[in-house]
Amino acid sequence: xxxxxxxxxxxxxxxxxxxxxxxxxxxxxxxxxxxxxxxxxxxxxxxxxxxxxxxxxxxxxxxxxxxxxxxxxxxxxxxxxxxxxxxxxxxxxxxxxxxxxxxxxxxxxxxxxxxxxxxxxxxxxxxxxxxxxxxxxxxxxxxxxxxxxxxxxxxxxxxxxxxxxxxxxxxxxxxxxxxxxxxxxxxxxxxxxxxxxxxxxxxxxxxxxxxxxxxxxxxxxxxxxxx
Amino acid sequence: xxxxxxxxxxxxxxxxxxxxxxxxxxxxxxxxxxxxxxxxxxxxxxxxxxxxxxxxxxxxxxxxxxxxxxxxxxxxxxxxxxxxxxxxxxxxxxxxxxxxxxxxxxxxxxxxxxxxxxxxxxxxxxxxxxxxxxxxxxxxxxxxxxxxxxxxxxxxxxxxxxxxxxxxxxxxxxxxxxxxxxxxxxxxxxxxxxxxxxxxxxxxxxxxxxxxxxxxxxxxxxxxxxx
DNA sequence: AAGTGGTCTAGACCACTCC
DNA sequence: GAGTGGTCTAGACCACTTA
Numbered sequence: 001x002x003x004x005x006x007x008x009x010x011x012x013x014x015x016x017x018x019x020x021x022x023x024x025x026x027x028x029x030x031x032x033x034x035x036x037x038x039x040x041x042x043x044x045x046x047x048x049x050x051x052x053x054x055x056x057x058x059x060x061x062x063x064x065x066x067x068x069x070x071x072x073x074x075x076x077x078x079x080x081x082x083x084x085x086x087x088x089x090x091x092x093x094x095x096x097x098x099x100x101x102x103x104x105x106x107x108x109x110x111x112x113x114x115x116x117x118x119x120x121x122x123x124x125x126x127x128x129x130x131x132x133x134x135x136x137x138x139x140x141x142x143x144x145x146x147x148x149x150x151x152x153x154x155x156x157x158x159x160x161x162x163x164x165x166x167x168x169x170x171x172x173x174x175x176x177x178x179x180x181x182x183x184x185x186x187x188x189x190x191x192x193x194x195x196x197x198x199x200x201x202x203x204x205x206x207x208x209x210x211x212x213x214x215x216x217x218x219x220x221x222x223x224x225x226x227x
Numbered sequence: 228x229x230x231x232x233x234x235x236x237x238x239x240x241x242x243x244x245x246x247x248x249x250x251x252x253x254x255x256x257x258x259x260x261x262x263x264x265x266x267x268x269x270x271x272x273x274x275x276x277x278x279x280x281x282x283x284x285x286x287x288x289x290x291x292x293x294x295x296x297x298x299x300x301x302x303x304x305x306x307x308x309x310x311x312x313x314x315x316x317x318x319x320x321x322x323x324x325x326x327x328x329x330x331x332x333x334x335x336x337x338x339x340x341x342x343x344x345x346x347x348x349x350x351x352x353x354x355x356x357x358x359x360x361x362x363x364x365x366x367x368x369x370x371x372x373x374x375x376x377x378x379x380x381x382x383x384x385x386x387x388x389x390x391x392x393x394x395x396x397x398x399x400x401x402x403x404x405x406x407x408x409x410x411x412x413x414x415x416x417x418x419x420x421x422x423x424x425x426x427x428x429x430x431x432x433x434x435x436x437x438x439x440x441x442x443x444x445x446x447x448x449x450x451x452x453x454x
Numbered sequence: 455a456a457g458t459g460g461t462c463t464a465g466a467c468c469a470c471t472c473c
Numbered sequence: 474g475a476g477t478g479g480t481c482t483a484g485a486c487c488a489c490t491t492a
Contacts, residue, residue: 002480011395015432027457028459037481037482038482038483038484040461041481043460043461044480054395058458058491059459059460059488059489059491060459060488060490060492061457061459062457062458062459068390070303070304070305070306070309071303071304073302073303073304074299074301075302076280076298076299077299077300078298079297082295164295168238170453171298171454172454173298173451173453174449174450174451174452175450176404176448176450177403177405177424177425177444177448179421193406193420194406195420195421195422196422197404198404217404219404220403222401223402223403225399225400226398227396227397227430229461230461254477254478255477255478256477264463265462266463266464266478267480268461270478270480274479284477284478286471286476286479287469287473287476288471288476288477288478290477290478
């Protein structure tokens with residue numbers, strides 16, 4: 001009995017409603033006995049189902065079938081270059097603006113910056129086969145990534161530079177739909193008011209904010225994944 | 228040495244660039260020896276890091292640090308009612324349309340339906356504190372969920388009914404931004420052309436398509452998560 | 455206080471894949 | 474063919490939580 005088979009069997013009992021939502025299922029030891037395997041194997045199977053949101057586990061409380069499981073999707077947000085190349089298009093980018101200025105309060109807040117220091121502000125247009133694909137508006141705190149100031153961002157986009165040099169970080173990400181303002185519309189070569197897919201990301205390393213970025217995708221862009 | 232500490236230590240060696248992207252790291256047995264724990268513990272730690280996308284593992288090939296890790300987010304898509312109540316608003320829904328008709332080819336294709344059978348088509352408006360929040364346009368194959376035909380969908384929304392009665396299923400999900408057409412705009416009480424956040428989901432049970440749904444969110448809606 | 459899941463261990467065998 | 478990760482086992486102790 002492999003843990004995958006145990007998992008499949010438990011999954012079946014839930015879908016077949018032998019174990020109803022909200023109900024407790026047998027404890028690991030009993031399941032191990034019934035299925036003829038060790039408790040470790042049962043543990044691994046149940047742990048996997050709990051990570052998927054189908055089971056809820058508590059010490060002493062036992063394991064229950066989740067009442068209303070939220071659909072869970074694993075989203076993978078690749079580099080913009082990879083995203084474009086995956087469509088079979090040629091990637092290019094253009095730096096539209098690069099300046100070191102005081103940042104708006106909203107940016108300072110989301111990065112957790114309290115003083116008045118100037119941040120690096122970058123506006124980059126990413127192109128697929130020469131057509132505007134996404135406009136990147138990014139603020140970077142040079143205190144956390146000083147070497148970025150010397151980087152040749154015409155060759156490597158900030159996006160890629162950061163992933164390569166600060167690969168591991170935690171952050172928030174948000175998706176929304178926004179009507180294009182005049183400036184953005186003109187850069188993306190769409191009508192003002194067009195529905196843009198917007199991704200906002202704030203990235204942290206330990207306790208200090210590194211960068212926050214606003215991505216405005218050309219209409220038609222989709223983010224797809226599997227449940 | 229717990230597996231979480233092993234994981235943290237390996238994570239540190241990657242962030243500190245002791246192990247560079249693309250490089251192989253020591254084999255499990257050696258790490259176990261060095262860190263003073265059993266191989267199982269190292270295995271669990273490395274497996275976790277691989278699931279996060281930081282490591283790539285292959286039998287015989289060993290374990291390598293991922294070159295360009297894609298940001299990975301776990302997205303949880305809750306019931307619309309839960310979503311609204313989480314904002315502190317009162318939930319309500321209204322069934323705008325309920326009919327049994329032949330479906331458009333696009334719907335038949337995504338559900339994998341080959342014959343001409345009529346599907347259940349439902350249009351439901353979900354309200355937060357009485358204000359339109361999201362418009363749900365859904366097709367259900369009654370062959371896979373026959374009992375839905377007798378459900379009282381004025382009391383329980385289709386959305387919720389399906390989650391409760393067909394809780395376990397796989398599916399695709401896509402996010403995009405779309406300009407509101409006249410009909411949708413009037414229902415959501417926004418200007419035609421407004422930027423709507425759109426979620427499209429197709430849900431399967433085993434090999435048969437259950438339902439496909441198109442959700443048009445009122446402008447301002449955001450989907451947030453953590454990397 | 456006691457029951458349940460969380461984890462660690464040491465050892466074993468197996469499956470994959472690179473050389 | 475051989476090296477590496479994948480997994481199973483039996484037993485043990487611990488941490489949390491609820492009854």
